[in-house]
Amino acid sequence: MPRRAHLHCPTSRRVVRGDAGTLRGGRSGTPCAAPRASHAGVPTDRLPDHGIDVARARAETPGCEDVVHLDHAGASLPPRAVVDAQVDWLRAEARTGGYALAAARADELEAAYDEVAALLGAHRDEVALVENATFAWHQAFWSLDLRPGDRVLTAGVEYATGLVSMLQARARRGVVVEVLPDDESGALSLDALARALDDDRAGPVGLVAVTHVPTNGGLVNPAEEIGRLTRAAGVPYLLDACQSVGQMPVDVEAIGCDLLSATGRKFLRGPRGTGFLYVRRSLLERTEPAPLEPAFLDLLGAELVAPDRYELRPDARRFESWESNLAARVGLRAAVAHARGWGLEAIGRRVAAVAEALRERLRAVPGVTVRDKGERRSGIVTFTHDDVLADALRRAAADAGVNVTVSNPSSTIVDATRRRLPPLVRASVHYLTTEEELDRLVEVVAASGRSAR
Numbered sequence: 001m002p003r004r005a006h007l008h009c010p011t012s013r014r015v016v017r018g019d020a021g022t023l024r025g026g027r028s029g030t031p032c033a034a035p036r037a038s039h040a041g042v043p044t045d046r047l048p049d050h051g052i053d054v055a056r057a058r059a060e061t062p063g064c065e066d067v068v069h070l071d072h073a074g075a076s077l078p079p080r081a082v083v084d085a086q087v088d089w090l091r092a093e094a095r096t097g098g099y100a101l102a103a104a105r106a107d108e109l110e111a112a113y114d115e116v117a118a119l120l121g122a123h124r125d126e127v128a129l130v131e132n133a134t135f136a137w138h139q140a141f142w143s144l145d146l147r148p149g150d151r152v153l154t155a156g157v158e159y160a161t162g163l164v165s166m167l168q169a170r171a172r173r174g175v176v177v178e179v180l181p182d183d184e185s186g187a188l189s190l191d192a193l194a195r196a197l198d199d200d201r202a203g204p205v206g207l208v209a210v211t212h213v214p215t216n217g218g219l220v221n222p223a224e225e226i227g228r229l230t231r232a233a234g235v236p237y238l239l240d241a242c243q244s245v246g247q248m249p250v251d252v253e254a255i256g257c258d259l260l261s262a263t264g265r266k267f268l269r270g271p272r273g274t275g276f277l278y279v280r281r282s283l284l285e286r287t288e289p290a291p292l293e294p295a296f297l298d299l300l301g302a303e304l305v306a307p308d309r310y311e312l313r314p315d316a317r318r319f320e321s322w323e324s325n326l327a328a329r330v331g332l333r334a335a336v337a338h339a340r341g342w343g344l345e346a347i348g349r350r351v352a353a354v355a356e357a358l359r360e361r362l363r364a365v366p367g368v369t370v371r372d373k374g375e376r377r378s379g380i381v382t383f384t385h386d387d388v389l390a391d392a393l394r395r396a397a398a399d400a401g402v403n404v405t406v407s408n409p410s411s412t413i414v415d416a417t418r419r420r421l422p423p424l425v426r427a428s429v430h431y432l433t434t435e436e437e438l439d440r441l442v443e444v445v446a447a448s449g450r451s452a453r
């Protein structure tokens with residue numbers, strides 16, 4: 001028997017058993033029909049579905065029966081199709097042998113490239129499938145052969161790993177790292193970027209590397225406007241789309257990025273240990289000043305054509321490793337197909353609406369400060385409580401069956417320093433998140449605050 005979530009109906013105070021997103025009242029099995037009292041000042045109506053069949057989405061997600069998952073920015077709950085694809089592959093591998101299965105079902109593996117390419121508006125030759133977003137980002141960054149004096153322009157919300165690598169490149173290669181200011185909304189200042197790109201006396205710009213949606217809040221950086229500026233300046237543009245892919249449309253042509261890194265396990269709802277890199281064809285075909293060569297190259301990425309000479313693969317797979325987890329890869333394909341099945345526009349609208357509803361509810365709780373910046377916001381909601389530390393709130397939520405995480409200042413250190421941020425509670429919603437789940441978290445936060453006073 002699958003375990004059922006015991007969700008708490010916030011208005012009637014009855015404990016109800018949840019299945020597939022429809023809350024059912026007590027023994028009679030009727031929907032929880034008590035009029036939804038204005039909950040901490042929030043309108044009483046249900047959240048807009050924006051064309052998403054939330055009940056179906058939840059029925060297709062086994063984890064919805066067990067937990068209130070508000071950590072889609074950490075690792076989402078996969079749909080059943082993603083789990084099945086992997087388990088099926090693993091069972092077949094066990095019966096057939098790994099190499100034999102890969103050969104027999106090569107079409108399925110190839111289809112993963114088509115899915116990811118379609119998701120991004122790219123060509124399949126421009127896609128490399130790798131183990132995580134960090135490896136994808138590293139492969140892109142270190143292939144650019146930045147020289148002493150080259151400037152790397154980035155934003156205050158850059159993820160720690162990216163910033164660490166930039167500092168490493170500063171130490172090893174003498175590049176200059178410039179963290180640009182924010183505009184008044186908290187997004188990367190486009191004026192500052194335009195000025196920095198224009199500033200010839202400061203030295204050549206070797207790269208603009210920006211995080212689309214940061215790990216520590218709801219901000220969505222203006223990726224397309226940044227792309228217009230980098231294109232006009234003829235400067236490579238690397239977009240960290242780890243937290244945006246899967247929760248909103250991300251189209252490399254519309255954005256104009258040259259390189260893009262992302263993961264499978266977050267808003268795409270794919271397996272852990274999956275990620276991908278997009279590389280624009282013009283960069284792959286580049287010969288001057290040098291071909292785009294990965295820092296780590298193996299016999300998949302390059303062919304030995306003589307004992308002392310190799311040739312790079314023409315496509316983006318030059319950035320991959322030969323060995324990989326193929327069960328995870330077919331899982332990634334299923335996850336991307338699943339997301340595309342809903343439609344990224346619809347997902348984006350629903351996620352934005354759910355996240356805004358959560359912010360509104362949290363703002364009404366005494367002692368809570370919502371910390372999200374930006375005019376356009378994502379499904380990541382961060383907040384603090386005057387009287388309760390973030391980790392204590394996370395633990396209280398976990399005790400109530402609600403998954404949230406804590407975003408520590410070191411993961412986005414420039415932004416955290418600029419805004420003097422303490423550790424933040426991070427609740428990240430998705431299209432399958434329900435109003436009742438938001439209520440559950442808000443009740444935990446409110447109750448923790450009351451008992452701390």
Ligand SMILES: Cc1ncc(COP(=O)(O)O)c(C=O)c1O
Nearest residue numbers: 132133134159214215240242263
């Ligand atoms: C903005 C951002 N970039 C990159 C990463 C790294 O992704 P991965 O853990 O898949 O390497 C994360 C992980 O949380 C992230 O939030």
